[in-house]
Amino acid sequence: MDKKMETSKRSHTCGEIRENFIGKKVVLSGWVQKRRDLGGLIFIDLRDRSGVVQLVFGKEINEQAFEKASTIRNEYVINIKGTVTGRQPEQVNEKLKTGHIEIMGDELEILSKAETPPIYIENESKVSENIRLKYRYLDLRKPKMLNKLMIRHRATKIVRDFLDANGFLEIETPILTKPTPEGARDYLVPSRVQKGKFFALPQSPQLFKQILMVAGMDRYFQIVKCFRDEDLRADRQPEFTQIDMEMSFVNEEDIIKLNEELISKVFEEILGITIPNPIERMTYQEAMERFGSDKPDLRFALELKDLTEIVNQSDFKVFSTTVKNGGHVRAINAKEGGKKFSRREIDALGEFVKTYKAKGLAWINITEEGIKSPIAKFLSDIELNNIVKQMDAEVGDLILIVADKPQIVYDALGQLRLELAKKLQLNRDNQYKFLWVTEFPLLEFDEEEKRFVAKHHPFTSPMEEDIPMLETSPENVRARAYDLVLNGVELGGGSIRIHDSQLQEKMFGVLGFSTEQAWEQFGFLLEAFKYGTPPHGGIAFGLDRLIMLLTNTDNIRDVIAFPKTQNHSCLMTEAPTIAEKDRMEELGIGIEKTRNKDE
Template sequence: METMVGLKRTHRCGELTLEDVGKKVTVMGWVQVYRNLGGVIFIDLRDRSGILQLVARIEDGEEVFQKADMVRSEYVLAALGEVVKRDEDTVNDKIKTGRIEVRMSELRILSKAETPPIYIEENSNVREEVRLKYRYLDLRRPDMQRLMELRHNVCKIARSYYDENGFLEIETPMLQKSTPEGARDYLVPSRVHPGSFYALPQSPQLYKQLLMLSGMDRYYQIVKCFRDEDLRADRQPEFTQIDLEMSFVNEDDVMSINEGMMKRLFKELKDIDLKTPFRRIPYQEAMDRFGSDKPDTRFGLELKDISDIVANSEFKVFTDVVKKGGSVRAINCKGGDAKFSRRDLDGLVDFVKTYRAKGLAWIVIGENELKSPITKFFSQEQIDGILSRMEAEVGDIIMIVADKNEIVYDALGALRLELAKRFDLIDKNSCDLLWVTDFPLFEYSEEEKRFVAKHHPFTMPKDEDIPLLDTDPAKVRAKAYDMVYNGTEVGGGSLRIFNTELQQKMFEKLGFTKEEAWERFGFLMGAFQYGTPPHGGMAYGLDRLVMLLAGRDSIRDVIAFPKVKDASELMSEAPGTVDEKQLAELHIKLDLPEEKN
């Protein structure tokens, strides 16, 4: 193989234009396509900036021509030559450099390549498992490189914006104390403290609050976070946050500064002028109307509560649910009668069952009659009430779920999204940004038989709801807010508790004794004793935000080296075993289950 000795790249492939015609240049990159047409050889050379056509003509020198005839796909080349204008019949307007080419005077093969196991081409349809196994090849594809560039630009704009608004970028530790409350921690054993463990941070939450106690006033960080939890398309065991915290602020201050950041992102990346302030929808309204705390409001199909209408009907399924404190809610699929067969409706019954609903009742509004297995249980007044509330017209289908509120919300919330997808009700070009506010401070865990924090234990309750901490914790609302973009949460935050007594009461409601709270969070509780400013903040899921800006469906597409569903990395085969010596140094002895035959 040849070397770069004596050479220096003068231009990247995609940077050359008609203005460079006549210049002597040196370009380097990978071979995309090779074509030998007899007395002339064309090579498409690719680097991150684009593709450039190289030409070797036999009359320009046999050495260059013969070497050009040796190259193959993905060889790495260095080429010297003159930029010339293409003949009109060979112009390629599909690429930036399609009106020029480089007529080579010298060619060096810097590295040969085996035939790659995947095609290096735009929008490859190769199976994802294969792409991830050979991720270093997958990342050569122009569309993947554009995604990495988009991610870079999001970070660059965020850094610039927060800097202009008085924030300091401050790093927080990767090796922290484990404070389990939420997802599982990734634990790191300490060699010098046998039997003790660090935890990788699920977020910089405690440290950024301590930075506010330290008088830093405004902090941000683009930071890795880790959670040992089950994966899905938009979740990874290690992910990146744009994290920030501010002192002496209220909810409006935090939301306003972040609306400005999103406005900057959309303008610079998509040339879209977002209207601010964003809409705000209280949590309970979002659940009641859309069945979701991250509502997609780009289409209708809103939920309506018909519990009061059917509470005294003869349909025992509905009446029993209402008596037990549940609800009966419905959505109106406009024009659904022309779109759905009976088989389709049966399929939707199975669909809602995946969300724990026991079934799906339906009423088809015909020209002169209603088609439904349940209308016989209702009086004419009750039927008229349902039709009126659902704003039903001929051809509509009313779809109803009755159960505990959380099941009804989950099932109908998912059903409205499924119907919107099936009937193409969503404008893919719209940018629907909004805030969901006034979240519950607690949610009850049936598994643990106790209240757990809806967000985290340091979230400030609404001032007017603080008395309810002692009498009715389930009704306490938080000073918390989530930013939602086209039906996906892209960030969230809250104002924080800054009073020691209130923080202790919060821990009590979460089931911690005073001793347990100090054992887990003592360094924060102790710091509160030395003057704590009111503060609050927010964190964006960077991976998810870039995914949405790119119009992709999986965050794996916008992470250079992602994990798959079982938290392994196919390329490096992580996680892997380690030597006995390494384990001994950490005072660890494995007790693994015996492998099954």
């Protein structure tokens, strides 16, 4: 019986072997990435987390190891002992960091056999995302997936080290907590001990981090899981990770300055990119008027222009009636990229804006022969000339116009702007355009509930000069809030919080909470505020979104080890599942059958 090799440790990892190892004995462990049998020689590419190295087994080197090597297949886990040798110049593989050496195998042990994998362990393998998620442990073996998780690890370490150096304490907050109305739907967890009562999984640590400021912690941070039971899209997950922080005795400038330093450090150490500080700032109102979005992508122009005053008396009733009813008329000049749009393409853009509730899309084409547009006959020469002037239009340009309620105009043109960037194939690669968006509205009116709701959350402080308007014109009150945006993605946001209990109660009143309702929902916070509350504020970054941008992917599932699908499922574990009847009874829960509409 063959004597087994000692596998409790390895001398080195695969990716660290270099020319300075030539002549040395090494012990390596890993997965077989590829095996090539050339008769008297067998070549094996051995892979572990650090990289790939080539092994050589030959009858003349060690016949027993050679025979064993002839039986292995891809993804077998093996342990080998061998001597590092230099490759012949014509056999050097410059694509590998270990491409100047190979290892002559003296001993080999098969630690684990593998069936043929359902997916190829290659970066460029074409396989559906559902299969990738079902066999996630295989998908994660791909170098590009491993690299994303390594970048995630490095980024979180940089954040921790930076915040520690700046006086922050890392403090954990509860996962089982009280359901509170913070904007999204809570995940509920039934209590076995107190039947009929429920915990909620936290949407964020918002209330607890404010209480930590009351407790005198001064500077808190946490890299924390958050949970929101909401419909998913490409950059959302039901459970996600925040870089969460809060600071006492600070204002907006303190928080912004510190976080500019933090983000600059992350991008410099991960990507070698220097971010110019201070980062550009723009008010919410300016961002909406220029880009139709509170998270504008500044890597290209295509700015919105206001035509409202030009067409407010127009014979084109779509425009003049919209203005009369308090709406806006705004437009984009699709001039970048030099593309000529066909009538079919323009019609498709009209259908595109309808998905954002716009009633339609008017257009004006500037040609060598003059203006071509189905609405030109309804506009005077003065109006047309003023539109062309306002839009800085030249021959070859296409002006695209939406007339509607202000928010619909912003949404439709903001999304059209992004769609045009794709159609015009504007080069946005390797550009990082950061922006602070400030002075958000404190409140927005919910048409369904017929009341004002918090734009961010109920604890955001209004700007001091706007506090008198809370009771007279709440829609005009600005918040002491700020978002950091990168390339059209909201990296994170925060605000200065309300620390005065009377102002907080007034805020709850504007939101439609009675004093009793406010105390029922947030009583533990309001109670804490009675005992000396420092001025405080904070910010939270979406770690998953940050890693998406650092790794140049647009799919949030690529940067999470074990993500959920769009219907909140884990294809690998098959969660969620049906709970056992005995367990449900123990919790005091029954499942009511959903009835059909016809029943």
